[in-house]
Amino acid sequence: MNALSLEADAHAGVVALDLVGLKCPLPVLRARKALRALAPGELLIVRCTDPLAAIDIPHLVNETGDALEGQAHDERGLVFHIRRRGS
Template sequence: MEATKTLDCKGLNCPMPVVKTKKALSEMKPGEILKMEATDRGSKSDITAFANRTGNELLEVKEEGGTFIFFLKKK
């Protein structure tokens, strides 16, 4: 998937992936796509909840060798 911006949250733990994702999205335009990578084992649930609550759409989540890759569409 083509992303407008990529954010590396690997090695960071809760709450930082959510906080940094929020900050990155706030610097983007509606419809743009953020690719975020995280290793926090809670991040799959956390980013899903974050997306549900904020209205930013979680387009895709995949896991590659312990890294979660999220694609979020800015509201």
């Protein structure tokens, strides 16, 4: 997956967004755009390497009212699981 790719699994209601290599503010802006495109209840999985995303993504989720279901850091960067809020 390249830095701007978006993969969807329509059957599972899961969308993966690979933002590896992008610097602030692009990860949070791309995540916001992807969230707007999701149906209520769908899951967005965001992977990024920008350390500021650890602050920016949770702030975005708080602002939009969506649910941050998980946040992790591994050798490949940060991963966020965001559930789109209901209508």
